[in-house]
Amino acid sequence: GAGVSQSPSNKVTEKGKDVELRCDPISGHTALYWYRQSLGQGLEFLIYFQGNSAPDKSGLPSDRFSAERTGGSVSTLTIQRTQQEDSAVYLCASSLTQDSEQYFGPGTRLTVT
Amino acid sequence: SQQGEEDPQALSIQEGENATMNCSYKTSINNLQWYRQNSGRGLVHLILIRSNEREKHSGRLRVTLDTSKKSSSLLITASRAADTASYFCAPSSGSARQLTFGSGTQLTVLP
Numbered sequence: 712g713a714g715v716s717q718s719p720s721n722k723v724t725e726k727g728k729d730v731e732l733r734c735d736p737i738s739g740h741t742a743l744y745w746y747r748q749s750l751g752q753g754l755e756f757l758i759y760f761q762g763n764s765a766p767d768k769s770g771l772p773s774d775r776f777s778a779e780r781t782g783g784s785v786s787t788l789t790i791q792r793t794q795q796e797d798s799a800v801y802l803c804a805s806s807l808t809q810d811s812e813q814y815f816g817p818g819t820r821l822t823v824t
Numbered sequence: 825s826q827q828g829e830e831d832p833q834a835l836s837i838q839e840g841e842n843a844t845m846n847c848s849y850k851t852s853i854n855n856l857q858w859y860r861q862n863s864g865r866g867l868v869h870l871i872l873i874r875s876n877e878r879e880k881h882s883g884r885l886r887v888t889l890d891t892s893k894k895s896s897s898l899l900i901t902a903s904r905a906a907d908t909a910s911y912f913c914a915p916s917s918g919s920a921r922q923l924t925f926g927s928g929t930q931l932t933v934l935p
């Protein structure tokens with residue numbers, strides 16, 4: 712079946728612009744996660760959605776970052792007033808339940824110039 | 825969530841040999857997942873093992889879990905050049921569901 716998909720695959724933006732990254736989780740998966748991976752760095756958790764519960768935003772690095780998940784499916788991660796340090800690969804993952812394995816999308820490579 | 829520590833940091837073997845990598849963690853877990861990441865590609869889920877399981881198999885992969893030692897191992901049998909990748913373990917504990925990866929084990933399988 713279809714895996715997690717993300718768009719765009721690559722995004723180059725100028726410093727100060729806003730960007731939106733999209734994630735389509737696996738159908739039926741109740742949990743959705745956003746992470747980012749900077750060059751040479753490990754995986755950094757950003758935000759977690761589980762069903763209709765309030766999202767866990769504890770990993771968002773600043774108030775320039777926000778995310779929403781509409782209808783319990785598609786999620787959008789928005790970064791306002793992008794900075795060069797926001798350059799990274801942004802990964803989305805989904806899992807059937809909050810205790811099951813997470814499946815990752817291919818990521819969006821964001822470059823802020 | 826807690827971060828697992830993979831060992832060794834790097835491993836180089838010949839095609840056909842077995843590769844073993846280890847993961848240690850600090851506090852009790854609900855489950856532990858292993859992932860693979862090829863250079864420039866996404867993260868691929870390999871196996872999830874729950875705290876009440878001791879061993880799990882998937883094709884050429886075998887994962888063991890020793891909760892008394894707070895450690896897990898991943899064995900890849902009859903390795904192939906395509907197995908060349910970084911391997912990460914992700915222990916999950918408490919109510920936290922997000923994954924945290926360590927530096928991983930960089931496996932190189934020489935043809």
